[in-house]
Amino acid sequence: MGPPAAALAGGRVSANLSLQTEQAAPPPDAEPRRRRLDRKYVPLLVTVTLFLAMAALGSVLYTGFFSAQVFLNLLIDNAFLCVVAVGLTFVIVSGGIDLSVGAVIALVTMVSAQLVERHHWSPMAVIPLVLALGTGFGATMGFLIERFRLQPFIVTLAGMFLARGLCYLISIDSISIANDFYSAVSQTRIPVWAEASISVGAVIALTMVALGTYVAHFTQFGRTVYAIGGNESSARLMGLPVRSTLVGVYAFSGFCSALGGVVFTFYMLSGYGLHAVGLELDAIAAVVIGGTLLSGGVGYVFGTLFGVLMLGIIQTLIMFDGSLSSWWTRIAIGGLLFVFCLLQRLFEAKRPGA
Amino acid sequence: MTPAQPVLELAGISKSFLGVRALAGVDLRLQAGEVHALMGQNGAGKSTLIKVLTGVYPADAGTIRIAGEAVRPRSPLEAQRLGVSTVYQEVNLCPNLSVAENIFAGRYPRRWGTIAWRTMEDRARALLARLNVNIDVGRLLSAYPMAVQQMVAIARALSVDARVLVLDEPTSSLDEDEVRRLFAVLRRLRDEGMAILFVTHFLEQVYAIADRITVLRNGERVGEYRAEHLSAPALVAAMVGRELAARREAAPAPAAAAGGEALVELRGLGSKGVVHPTDLALRAGEVVGLAGLLGSGRTELARLLFGLERADKGELRVRGAPVRVDRPRQAVALGMGLLPEDRQTHGIVSDLSLRENIVLALQARRGVLRNLGAQEQQRLAEGLVRALGIKAASLDAPIAQLSGGNQQKALLARWLATQPSLLILDEPTRGIDVAAKQEVMDEILRLAGEGMAVLFISSEIDEVVRVSHRIAVLRDRHKVGELPAGGQEQDVYRLIAEEA
Amino acid sequence: QQKKIVLGFSQIGAESEWRTANTESIKQAAKDAGIELKFSDAQQKQENQIKAIRSFIAQKVDVIAFSPVVESGWGTVLREAKAAKIPVILTDRAVNEKDDSLWVTFMGSDFLEEGRKAGRWLVDNVKGGEVNIVELQGTVGSAPAIDRKKGFEEVIKGKPQYKIVRSQTGDFTRAKGKEVMQAFLKADPKKINVLYAHNDDMAIGAIQAIEEAGLKPGQDIKIVSIDAVKGAFEAMMAGKLNVSVECSPLLGPQLMKAVQDVVAGKTVPKRIVTEETVFPMESAAKEFPKRKY
Amino acid sequence: MNVAPWRHRLFWPVVTLVLLLAVNAAFNPSFIRITVRDGHLYGSLVDILKGAAPLALVALGMTLVIATRGIDISVGAVVAISAGVAAWMIGGSLVIHDGVSSYVSRFPMPLAIACALGVAMLCGAWNGALVAGLGMQPIIATLILMVAGRGIAQLITNGQIITVYYAPYFAIGNGYLAGLPVPFLLAAAVFAALLALVRRTALGLFIEAVGINPAAAHVAGLPARRITFWTYVFCGLCAGIAGLIVSSTVKSADGNNAGLLMELDAILAVTLGGTSLTGGRFSLAGSAIGALVIQTLTYAIYSMGVPPEVNLVVKAAVVFAVMLLQSPEFRLTLAQWARRPLPSQEAG
Ligand SMILES: Nc1ncnc2c1ncn2[C@@H]1O[C@H](COP(=O)(O)OP(=O)(O)OP(=O)(O)O)[C@@H](O)[C@H]1O
Ligand SMILES: Nc1ncnc2c1ncn2[C@@H]1O[C@H](COP(=O)(O)OP(=O)(O)OP(=O)(O)O)[C@@H](O)[C@H]1O
Ligand SMILES: [Mg+2]
C-alpha cells in the first residue's frame, strides 16, 4: 500500500501547509529536499522577508537611511548581541534558557580591563583566559542543571547575579582601556565597497553565525541538541549522549557570551559592571524572533542572525525618526515588535511542535 | 535445553518503585538465534524488566550477564554499546526530527566528519522499504501516525548491528500485513544468529514467531517454556493464573435499535485533505466497526466526528438536528467521547494522578464551577478501576507510573465516567492483555446493550468482526462499503482489497 | 538666513524627574532657538548611545551632543565623528579620553562638587560630638553615585566625629530609599543623627520611613540630599528635609547657544560650568514658586 | 495522604525561610522583637510581611500563568501602569490657602482604584489574547508589553514622579487593620480567595491539565485556550493590586522605576516555591513562601550592613544554596558522600 498511503501522506502535508499540492501529491521519494525546504524554513523566510520590508520602509521614510553603511552598522553595533544569541540559540533549542549572558559580558569586559590596564597583561594572554573563564562558567551551570536536575531559569539567574556581583567586587567604577592592541582592533575597519566598511567584531559575529549553523546541522552535537529539545527522555532512550551534550550546550553558550564580551570590549574599550544590562532579554527576543521555539527542538542559527538585525533595524528606525520622546520610543519599540510578531504568526504555517 | 551459553542472562532481577514491587527475582535466558517471547498481563513487569536490562532503571538486585560476563549498563547508550538494541513500548523518538534522522540519530553516516544527509536519507529509505513503508523520510516524524512511527522505531533498532534485539509490543498498532513483513525480517535476523526478545499481547503472533516463552505474573517469573510445548489456553492460564472462559463468538444479532432513527448521522461529512465526504449512521445500542488498512483514514474520520478536524463539507446531525462540532468541547457536550489512538500525546495527562485522569472529562463536561467533591471523585474512580481491573499502586499515583495497558484502561474509564451516548474508540485494545481484551469487548457490548452507540476502530479485523453490529470499511479515505452484522473477516478483506 | 541647524542629541534615558526636566529644557530651548533636534533615548545603555551617535553621523547632522552614561569607552565613536567633521558637545558628564580634541566643549554640573557641597553644609551646620551618618547611595557603579560619595567623603575625611555608620544603595528611587531606611532604623542600635542621600527621591522615601518609626525627620535626623527637585522643596517647606544641593538640569539654553557658536565657527570654552546653589530649608518657601521642575 | 514531612513539597522552601530568619535574628537580636506601637504591630518581621506583599501578589498571579506553561515578564510594567493610573487619578495637589495647606483628590478614590485595576486587567487580557488567541510564545508576547508598558506608564505620569497628596490613599500601603499591615492583609485575602477558587472549583485541575498536556486536555473537552487567557488576566489583576500598594507606600508613582525587574523576582519566588517552569503542578503557598524568602534575604542584606557592591554575590550565593538544598539529587549525592567520604565518582 506504499504509493496510495504516500499519496495520503501528501494529502496530510497539504492539511497543514499550502492547499495547492493537495490532490496530486508526488510519489514519496520525489525530490523530498525541495518539499522539506518549503515546510521547515517558512518561519525563516517570513523573518527575512519582514526584515527586508522594514528596511524598505525606513529607506522611503528617512533620508540617508538607504546607505550601505547604515546596514553595515546594524552588524557593527549588534555584533556582540549576535555572538551571544548564537550560543543562546543552542540553549533554547535544547529546551533550556540562559539568563547569565549579559552579566558574563560585563564580567569579561571587567576582567579584561582589570588585567590589561591595572596588571598590564598582554591581550594575547587575556583573551584566551576570559574565553576559558566564560566557557568554564557556562559548563559549571550546565553541570548543576544536568546533574542535580535544577531549573535552567534559576541556575542561570543566579549565575547572572554572581557574574554582575563579581564585576563590582573588581571595581564599581568603569575602567577605560587605553591598550594599543585593543584600540587598534576597535578602530580597524574592513572596507566592503565604496567607503562602506565593517568592524572586526562584525566579522567575528558573522563567523560565529556560520560556525553555529554548521554545528547545528552537520555535527552529532548539534543534532543531539535538537533531539533533546524535541523530547529529552526519548533522546535518552535512543541512547544519545544527553548528559554531556546538555553540559556542552551551556558551556558553548558561556563561550559565546565570553566571545561576545571580547567583542564588546573592542566596541567599548572599557570594563564596567553596568555594561550590557538587560542584554539577556534582547538576546532571547532575537532568538525567538528568529523563529526558534522556546519550548525547544525547533530553530535556526541563521534565523537568529535576522532576529538580531530585526531588533537593530527597529532601533535604527527610531533613531532616524529622532522626534520621539523617551516614552514614545519605548511604546514604538513595543509596537513594532508586536506588528512583526503578528505578521510572523499570520504568514507562518503551523509549525511542528508549536 | 540448548547447551550453548546464553547471549543474555538475567538472574534474580528485582525492582520496586517507592514501595510498588514491579519485579521480584526474575530470571531470563536468551540464546543466540532464538526469538524469545516475554508474556504477561498488563502490569506484570515486562517493560520494567526491559528497562532494567537496558539501563533505564538500576536493578535493586540481581545480575545481568552478556555473553557470560557480568555487566550493569547505566544508560541505554551503554546498553547499546554492549550490543543490546531496543524498541521501547511507547514510541520513543523525537517528533521534531525527520524520519531519517530518527533512524540514524547518534550513528550518523559522515563524510569528512560532517553528517552526510543525502546518504542518510537514502539508507533510511532503503531500510524502511525492507518493512514496506514507503514514505518521505525527509518529513518530520510528527507528520505520521502511530503505526508509521512504530515502524520507524523498529527500523532504527534494526539499523544497528546488535547481538540482542529487544522489542516491547512493537506490533501493538500494526496491521497484519505489516506484522508479516516485520516477522519476515525478524526470522532472517534470527537465522543470522541474533537473539530476539519479543513482547506482545497477541497469542497468534507468539506462536507465529517465538521459539521459547517466558511468562511473568505480578513481577514474578512463572516459568520458561518451549513454544510448541505450551498450548494457548495453558499460556493464558499461566499469565492470568486461572483458566479463562473460552472467547465468546461473533457479535449478537443486530440490536433492537438497528432499524430505529440515527443518534448521530454523518451526511457527506468530509474535509479537504483529511477524509472524503462520508455517510454514516450511528444508532443507539449499536456497535459500528470501522475497518481499513493503515492510513485508510479511520482515525481521521473519528477526529472529524469529534471536532478535532474541521469539516468543510456535508453536515452532522445529532438526534435529527443538524449541529456544528468544531472542537471536542462541543462534541463532549453532545454526549460524545473519543478514546484517542495516540495514548501518550492525546490521552494521558502524565503528572496528574490516576483519579484526576479518570474524572477529567466528566469534570470538563460539568464545567469549572460544578466541582466533583473529593469523595465523589474517589467513589467514581474506585468503581471504574475495579470494573476495568486497572492495576495501580494507588489512585493518587501519577498515571505515568502505570503500565502501558493500564494507562489505556484508565483512559477508557475516563470516558465511561461521562456516560456518553456515543463512544468513539480508536484502537481501544492497543496494548491490553488477552484477558483484559475480552473484558473490554464484553464491556463494549454491555454498554451497547444499555443503549450506548459505539464507533469501534481497530487494526485487528477479527476484533472488529467480533463486536460490531455493522462494519464500515474505509480505503484511501473513502468509505467503500458497509457490512451487516455477522459479516465474516474475509468479507471485510474483500472489500478492502477490491480493485486496490 | 542659512539652513536650519540640525542637532543630534543622545539622552541617557528618563530614569528620573531630573532627567525628564533636563530633556524638556533641551527640547524647549531647541524650539526657541529654531534648531532642528534629533532626539534619541538610550535607556541607560552606553551601547545605545554609541548606536545613536553612529546614526547621527550617518544622517550628517551639524552638531552632536550627548550626556555620557559613563566616562569611559567613547574613543572609537568620537573619532568617527571627528573623521566625519561633526563637532561634539558633552553635557552634564565628562568623558575620560586623553585626546580632548574629540569634543569642543563640556557643559554641566560636577557630581564631585555636589558631593563636596553636601559635605561642607554638614560640617558647617551639624556640630557637636559624635555625628553618625547613614548614606543612601545611588545605583551601584553609576557615575553620580560614585562621585557624590567621593566628594562627600573628601570633606568629612579627617574629621573623626563624622562617621558613616551605614551605607547601602537605594537605586535613586523612593521605594528603595524607604525600604533601606526602614531596615537601618530597625537594625541600628546606635542612634542615627544624619542621613545623606545621593538624590532627593531616596531622601523623600527615607523621610516616610523615619516618620513611621516615630521620629522627626529634619530634627531627630538631619537630612542632606542632592538635586533640589520640586519634591525636595515641599519636604523642606514641611521642615522634613534640611538641605538639598542643586544640580541644575536646565542646560537647554546654554547648549543651544554653544551649538550656534560652534556652527558659526566661534571658539567656545572647553568647560562651561552651570552655577548651582545650595538650598537650605529656610530658603525653600521663597524658592518654591520659581521651580520649573 | 500521610507522607513523611520532608517528602512534602513545601518542606524545603519552609526550611530555607526559617534558616534565613534565623541568620537574621543571629546578626541582630532586635530582629525578632515585635512591639506594639500606637495600636499596631511594629518590628522587622512586620516590615518583611509588609514589604513582601506586592511581590507575593505578583508571584501568585505568575504561578497560574507558569502552571499553564506560560510566563509573564510584563508584570513589572503593569505594576508601574496601575500605579501611574491610580496616582494620576487621585493625584491631589497641595493647595496652600493663606498658610493652611489642604489636600484634594482629582477623582473619587474608589473610581481611581477601579480604573487602575481595570487597566491592569486589560493589560493581562492583551497578553492573554496574544498567547491564547494568536498563539504567540508567552515570553515574546509579554516582552512586547514589558517594553511598551514602561513607556505607557511614563506617558501617564508624563515622565515625572507623581506625588499623591491624598491621605486616605496612603492607607493601602501604610495603614493597619487589627494591628496588621494592610498590604499583608490584601495579599493574604487574594491568596485565600485564590486557594478557595483552586480547591473548591475544578480550576486547579483544569489549569494543571492544560499545563501538563494541552493536546490531551483539549481532547478531554477542556476549554484550554479560555483557561490560559484568564490566567493572564488574573496575573494582570495581581500586578495591578501590587501597583496600588507600591504607589501608596511611597505616596507617589514613578513610571520608570515602579516594579522594575519585579518579573525576575516573581519568577524566582515561584520557582523557589517548588513550581516548575515547565508548567503543570503548582503550589500557591510555595510561591507565597518564595516571596517571603526573597524579601527576608533583601532585608538581611540591608540590615547586616553588607556593602552594596557585595549585594549581588550574596544573593547569588543564597539562591544557589536554596536550589541545591531543594534538589533531591543533590541531597542524595550529599548522603552518598556522607556515607563514604572518599572521592565518589561524579560523572558529568
Ligand atoms: N516509573 C514507575 N514508577 C512507579 N511504578 C512503576 C513505574 N513503572 C512501572 N511501574 C509499575 O510496575 C509494574 C509493572 O509495570 P510494567 O510497565 O513493567 O508492566 P508491563 O508488563 O509492561 O505491562 P503492559 O503490558 O501494560 O505494558 C506496574 O504495576 C507499574 O505500575
Ligand atoms: N503505511 C503508511 N505509509 C504512509 N503513510 C501512512 C501510513 N499509514 C498511515 N499513514 C498516514 O496516516 C494518515 C491516515 O492515517 P490514519 O491514522 O487516519 O489511518 P488509520 O486508518 O487510522 O490507520 P491507523 O490508525 O492504523 O494509523 C495518512 O495521512 C497517511 O499519511
Ligand atoms: Mg509494557
Ligand SMILES: [Mg+2]
Ligand atoms: Mg488510526
